[in-house]
Amino acid sequence: MSSVIVSKKLVLKKEAVSAAIQGELGAYSQQAVYSFFGRDVARTIIPLPTLQRVFAAIEGDSSQPDFAVVPVENSLAGSVGETIDLLISKNVRVVGETSVPVSHCLIIHKDTSIDRIRKVQSHPQALAQCREYLDRHGRHWEQVSVYDTAGSVKMIKEQNLMDTAGIASELACEIYGMKLAAREIEDDPSNRTRFVIVENGNRRESYLPTEPTGDDKTSAIFATKHEPGCLVRALSALSSRAINVDRIESRPIKGKPWEYFFWIDFSGHEKEDQCRKAIEDLRYQTEELKILGSYPRGV
Numbered sequence: 001m002s003s004v005i006v007s008k009k010l011v012l013k014k015e016a017v018s019a020a021i022q023g024e025l026g027a028y029s030q031q032a033v034y035s036f037f038g039r040d041v042a043r044t045i046i047p048l049p050t051l052q053r054v055f056a057a058i059e060g061d062s063s064q065p066d067f068a069v070v071p072v073e074n075s076l077a078g079s080v081g082e083t084i085d086l087l088i089s090k091n092v093r094v095v096g097e098t099s100v101p102v103s104h105c106l107i108i109h110k111d112t113s114i115d116r117i118r119k120v121q122s123h124p125q126a127l128a129q130c131r132e133y134l135d136r137h138g139r140h141w142e143q144v145s146v147y148d149t150a151g152s153v154k155m156i157k158e159q160n161l162m163d164t165a166g167i168a169s170e171l172a173c174e175i176y177g178m179k180l181a182a183r184e185i186e187d188d189p190s191n192r193t194r195f196v197i198v199e200n201g202n203r204r205e206s207y208l209p210t211e212p213t214g215d216d217k218t219s220a221i222f223a224t225k226h227e228p229g230c231l232v233r234a235l236s237a238l239s240s241r242a243i244n245v246d247r248i249e250s251r252p253i254k255g256k257p258w259e260y261f262f263w264i265d266f267s268g269h270e271k272e273d274q275c276r277k278a279i280e281d282l283r284y285q286t287e288e289l290k291i292l293g294s295y296p297r298g299v
Contacts, residue, residue, distance in 0.1 A: 006037050006208075010096065010296060013207050018044035020057045020065040026150035026172030028100055032195035033069045036098040036298075049147075055086045058200050066207055067095075068198050073247075074102070075192045077125065084251050084263055087198070087221065087292060094219050094293035095208040096197035103189070104130055106182040107153050107173045112162040114181050119144055122152045122167035130167055133185040141165070153178055194299050210295045216269040217246065219292040222282065223253060223261050230285075231262070237281035238266055241274055261288075269294040 003013045017037060021029035025047050033042045046065050048054050058068045070086075073079045087094070104126055108117060120127070120134065121144040127134070134143065144164075146152050152166030157176045165181065166172075173180045196219070199206060210216075224230035238245055244267045250260040268275035270291060283289045 004041055006041060010208055010210065012037070012041065013205075013209070014066065016041055016043040017066040017207065018042075018046060020046040020048055020054045020068040022048060022051045022054050022070065023148045024150040024154050024172075026153060026169060026175040027148060028102060028169055028193060029069055029071065029195065030150075031100045031169060031171055032071075032098050032193070035100050036069065036096055036195075036197055051080075051082050051086060055090045055092065058092055058198060059090060059202075064200060066199065068092075069098075069195050070198065071193050072097075072196050073194045075190065075194075076129075076188060079249055081251065083196075084221075084249070087196075087263075088251065088261055088290070091201035092198040092292075093201045093203075093206070094196050094198050094295060095206060095210060096295045097194060097217070097298040098197070099192045099194045099299045101189075102129070102186060102191040102193055103169070103184055104149075104167050104186045105170050105173060105180055106133075106185055107156070107166045107168055107178050108164075108181045109156050109160070109162050110177060110179045112179070114165075116163055117141060117165045118163040120165045120167065121146050121155070123147070123149045126167045129187055129191065130185050132187045133182075137182075138165075150175075197295075210269070210293070212269040212272050212294075213296045215297045216267070216272075216294055217265055217297045218268055218270055218275060218279075218294040219263070219265050220279075220282070221261050221263050221290045221292065222286040223259070223288040224286050226259050234262075234282060234285040237278050237285055240281075241278050243268055243275065243278055267297075 019033045071080045119142040124145040149168040150172040153168045153172040246265040249263045253259045
């Protein structure tokens with residue numbers, strides 16, 4: 001099997017991969033796939049309607065996608081709770097991360113013009129992120145919420161909508177052959193979404209094995225006893241070894257009201273001695289620990 005080099009010295013043990021994403025073709029998740037693997041390598045994109053379906057596909061039979069690329073947090077809106085809950089409950093492994101700018105475009109049918117537009121449609125979050133532009137240029141347009149940014153452009157094409165604009169990525173405009181009416185219409189140009197690359201945890205040999213690079217991140221999920229000081233003692237497994245915690249967030253434990261899992265990202269690789277000892281200590285200090293994976297820092 002031939003291999004190629006992708007993202008920060010990672011060696012992919014395939015010349016081409018398939019990746020599942022949530023949303024239609026042209027979604028920002030597809031941009032994340034290309035950002036991590038490159039278009040020449042990511043030759044098959046599998047769009048699925050929900051994150052549940054994406055994770056089910058990864059855990060499927062021999063016809064499963066090689067990877068799933070899923071959003072985990074947005075720089076403005078915060079965490080994607082459903083992704084974190086699925087990472088907790090599913091047998092998957094995180095092998096990489098990337099982030100992409102959320103740069104919204106106003107897209108119309110290729111055979112219409114902007115003066116004919118009476119409605120604008122997109123995911124409700126995208127509409128909210130373009131409020132200033134819509135107040136200036138489309139204050140008389142009806143705003144319609146739909147299930148997906150790229151889906152708004154797909155609907156324009158399939159339904160031959162001449163009076164409707166969509167808000168989506170430039171990639172969506174390219175894929176569906178529509179007309180780009182305006183670029184960068186988002187209120188905050190710093191908006192970015194972080195994605196993680198996951199694969200089936202049962203796979204005997206990873207397609208993307210990760211070795212320490214000197215600038216790595218480890219993601220883990222743990223639960224402690226519901227007692228004073230337990231979280232502090234767990235985190236001391238890292239702080240006592242001068243390991244930086246990049247991110248920590250709580251998620252409710254199903255069936256246990258007011259008790260929580262904790263998602264953490266911390267510096268280091270589980271194959272490094274200092275990090276390995278910290279994980280051993282963390283395992284001792286917690287009731288449940290799941291190491292999701294170590295991978296080169298991409299964000």
